[in-house]
Amino acid sequence: MPDRPRMSDAELESALGDLARHVAYPPTPELAGRVAAEVARPQRRRRPWLFALAPAVVTLLVIGVGAAATEIISLRGIQIVRVPASAIPSATPSNAPCARPNLDLGTPIAPEFKGRIDVGFTVVEPRGTLLGDPAERYLREGPTGKQVSFVYAPNQRLPEAVCGVGAIFMELRGQVDQALLGKAIGPGTTVQNVKVGGASAIWLEGAPHLFFYRDAQGNIFQETVRLARNTLLWERDGVLLRLEAQLTRDEAIAVAESVR
Amino acid sequence: MERAKQGDARAYGELVLRYQSLAARAAYLVTGSAADAEEAAQEGFVKAYYALGRFRAGAPFRPWLLRIVTNEAINRRVSARRHVTVALSEAEDRPSGDTALSPEEAALAGERRALIRDAMAKLRDDDRVVIAYRYFLDLSEAEMADALQVARGTVKSRLSRAIGRLREVMDA
Numbered sequence: 001m002p003d004r005p006r007m008s009d010a011e012l013e014s015a016l017g018d019l020a021r022h023v024a025y026p027p028t029p030e031l032a033g034r035v036a037a038e039v040a041r042p043q044r045r046r047r048p049w050l051f052a053l054a055p056a057v058v059t060l061l062v063i064g065v066g067a068a069a070t071e072i073i074s075l076r077g078i079q080i081v082r083v084p085a086s087a088i089p090s091a092t093p094s095n096a097p098c099a100r101p102n103l104d105l106g107t108p109i110a111p112e113f114k115g116r117i118d119v120g121f122t123v124v125e126p127r128g129t130l131l132g133d134p135a136e137r138y139l140r141e142g143p144t145g146k147q148v149s150f151v152y153a154p155n156q157r158l159p160e161a162v163c164g165v166g167a168i169f170m171e172l173r174g175q176v177d178q179a180l181l182g183k184a185i186g187p188g189t190t191v192q193n194v195k196v197g198g199a200s201a202i203w204l205e206g207a208p209h210l211f212f213y214r215d216a217q218g219n220i221f222q223e224t225v226r227l228a229r230n231t232l233l234w235e236r237d238g239v240l241l242r243l244e245a246q247l248t249r250d251e252a253i254a255v256a257e258s259v260r
Numbered sequence: 261m262e263r264a265k266q267g268d269a270r271a272y273g274e275l276v277l278r279y280q281s282l283a284a285r286a287a288y289l290v291t292g293s294a295a296d297a298e299e300a301a302q303e304g305f306v307k308a309y310y311a312l313g314r315f316r317a318g319a320p321f322r323p324w325l326l327r328i329v330t331n332e333a334i335n336r337r338v339s340a341r342r343h344v345t346v347a348l349s350e351a352e353d354r355p356s357g358d359t360a361l362s363p364e365e366a367a368l369a370g371e372r373r374a375l376i377r378d379a380m381a382k383l384r385d386d387d388r389v390v391i392a393y394r395y396f397l398d399l400s401e402a403e404m405a406d407a408l409q410v411a412r413g414t415v416k417s418r419l420s421r422a423i424g425r426l427r428e429v430m431d432a
């Protein structure tokens with residue numbers, strides 16, 4: 001036992017206050033910029049709180065601002081989960097004159113890439129006349145495998161969604177057993193179960209949104225949706241297909257049903 | 261806060277600016293390392309951003325953020341297996357009025373601070389956190405209840421228990 005006199009409660013409290021005033025805190029770091037950069041990074045974020053959600057299915061997360069309750073809309077092998085507000089990108093496509101944003105679709109590939117590049121699944125394309133022929137094709141290595149994207153220029157029936165781009169059609173293989181695929185939407189966006197060729201599909205109409213992917217290890221990655229426009233999602237032979245364009249629901253479904 | 265909840269990144273940036281000092285201090289008190297504290301505070305803000313959807317409307321942001329940052333800091337301290345020894349300044353003691361302490365009094369005060377600091381370093385994380393919230397970060401009882409996720413009545417008992425353990429360490 002030390003020979004110091006025992007401090008009273010009041011003395012100890014006072015001593016703690018004195019100690020608090022003498023802590024030599026490090027200089028306050030400038031965190032605002034770094035935090036902003038972190039949250040803006042695509043594919044960055046794991047969401048451990050989502051791990052409890054249906055691990056055996058591909059899950060779509062729809063994050064609606066202000067939504068108080070969780071709502072689950074089931075689709076074959078896919079669930080949309082509406083949860084309260086989250087980070088919603090605010091980028092708004094601009095009218096001409098414009099600069100095309102970086103769509104981050106990957107590496108441009110030649111029109112004749114099919115059969116030459118193994119992407120791990122059979123690549124399909126819309127065959128209808130609404131989109132016309134793709135203007136560009138891209139290959140990207142995503143967290144859960146290769147992703148193929150087709151970019152379509154605006155035309156008389158296809159409004160410009162962002163500078164010089166009318167639509168994007170993307171396809172990727174989802175890791176159905178272990179991967180989590182999510183999509184976030186903002187206020188004013190509606191979610192609807194629809195049919196594509198008799199199969200279930202999801203129609204998202206409205207504001208910008210985010211995607212979340214889950215890899216085989218259960219990690220979740222965030223990725224911004226490129227056009228932040230109406231989006232149709234459906235499955236075909238184990239491949240998740242996504243059409244982003246400023247089209248009506250029926251137009252988008254018609255495009256989806258033309259996919260071969 | 262509401263704008264940040266709606267996804268306004270600029271509004272969230274303003275919250276970071278407002279609370280970054282508090283968050284960094286809290287993390288430093290937990291980790292005792294400037295580098296770990298900085299990382300914990302940053303990661304805490306990022307995690308808080310992604311958890312805004314679960315933030316209860318009208319609730320105070322400060323204790324909620326502190327809880328996230330503190331947990332992050334504890335995780336880092338545990339990983340580093342480091343004892344928490346915060347640095348103390350050599351600022352002159354002027355406890356009341358403008359009268360400086362005598363050299364002997366200043367030496368005694370300095371010795372007492374080092375004693376308590378070293379005793380705090382030997383406390384469990386949860387005890388150190390509750391003491392830090394109250395005496396170092398000046399959280400109110402209500403804020404402590406929010407940050408610790410306990411009832412307000414429990415805050416007093418938690419604090420009393422932590423102080424008791426601090427005494428035990430000091431007396432050992």
